Amino acid sequence: MENLKKTLIKAARKAHQVFDELKDRPSSDPIKIESYTGYASQDRMFLKGRVLEDDNIMVTKSYEELKRIFYSFKRFETDEIPGVKVLLYLDDHEFQVYTDEEGFYTLDIATPDSINVKPGEWIRGYAELPDIVGDDGPVRGTIKLRVPDSEASYGVISDIDDTILQTHVTSLFQLKMMFVTLFKEASQRLAMEGMVELYQEMSTTPVGGKNPFFYVSNSPWNIYPMLVEFLKLNELPSGPVLLRDFGFGMLHQNEGYRGHKIETISHIFRAYPDMQFILFGDSGSKDADVYLNLALEFPDQIKTIYIRHLKDTKNARRVANLINQKGEVDAIIIDSTREIAADAREKGYVSEKFVLTEVEADE
Known part of the structure; x- marks a missing residue:
């Protein structure tokens, strides 16, 4: 089995190399930095981004169907820029990182004592x-x-698909999920009923402070x-919205890698060891x-786990049994946001x- 795994990985890497060679042709598209919101504490700083060719994909305007399909394809058919130097400027400090083979760069360091970390601010x-020089000089992008x-009072770590965003993960062969993910714009996507109102309420503390939210998903x-x-x-x-790489870079994970969600949430817990969290999933x-x-x-950092019951599937029954033996x-399995x-x-x-004013469809 181990030899088969190594063979498949080797074949996948070769296919990826061939694909990249086919893409490595002169392009007139400008280069952009796609910055992802990071997080920081007195002890740790984490920031991620990506360097890509700018295909000028719009995310909010409505398009006719053919254009929407084209832009959806372009969103997944990215032309990443590997091995490029990226300078990160934060609070009068300069950090140097390089993009990997998928165009991603990562800053994951102990927070320097000289960085001004102000609670509640960015x-x-x-x-x-x-x-890389553009028309107006070196290519730049904002980071925060x-x-x-x-x-x-606490932090919230939330899944996205079918936890706050209707995605239809349990649809037949996940066909509906693939359709809405590929062809629906942000303005056409629906929130899970009641979750916006609930999260807005949970974001504010009794003394007027703000509870931090982290969105962790297996989406690309x-x-x-x-x-x-x-x-x-x-x-x-x-x-921060913390997603995962769907490219062949996934094949290079360390031997002890336990999966995107568990690694990402563990990192958040270690960044804020004195904070407790409420976790939402489905x-x-x-x-x-x-x-x-x-x-x-x-054990000391998780206050409550809420798991939304979506559909009476084999996996849902397994999850219910798992929670009953918790x-x-x-940990609670629930049927509605009202619960x-x-x-x-x-x-x-x-x-x-606090009482939800939004009526749920199943009630």
Whole structure:
């Protein structure tokens, strides 16, 4: 089995190399830096971005169907720029990183003592490609890192698909999920009923502070602009959106790599060791498995796990059984946002006067 795995990885790498060679032809498209919102604490700074050819993909305007299909294809058919130097300027500091074979760059360091980390504010700056010159000089892009409020009561870590964004993960052969993901714009996507109102309530503390939100999904980075636009259009709390690479770079993960969600959330927990979190997911994936495993590793940092029951599938029944055997972990499987709101009121996560005004379709 191990030899077969190595053979498949070798073949995939070769195919990726051939594909890149086919793409490596002169292009008139300009280069852009696609910056992803990072996060920071007194101890840690994390920031990610990507250097790509700019295909000028729009995410909010309505198009006729053929144009929408074309732009959807271009969103996934990216022309990344590997091996390029990226300079990151934050608070009068300069950091140097390089893009990997998929065009991604990552800054993951201990926070320098001289960086001004102000709770509740953003660390802002810009990224620059010193070796790539555009019409107006070196290519640049803005960057920002979220610093949680010192008055935060807790943090929220939320899945996206079918947790806050209707995606239809449990549809037959996931055909409906693929259709809405590929061909629907941010303005055409629907939020899970009641979740916008609930998250808005949870984002504010009783003393007027802000609880930080982190959105962790197995969706590809290719749809990052659409997801950020979706959060903005629906007035959901802003926060880092942490996705994963669907390219062949996934084949180069370290031997001990445990999967995108568990690695990403573990990193957040370690960045904020004194903060407790409420986790949201659904029964259409392995959110419950990931969250319960994290509860074993970080028992003091998880307040409650909410898993939305989507459909009576084999996996949903497995998840329900898993949660019933959860032991001392506060994990709950729910059928509606109203159930979450009621439980959150009882536990003091929201105001005792908070009542959802949005009526859910299944009630």
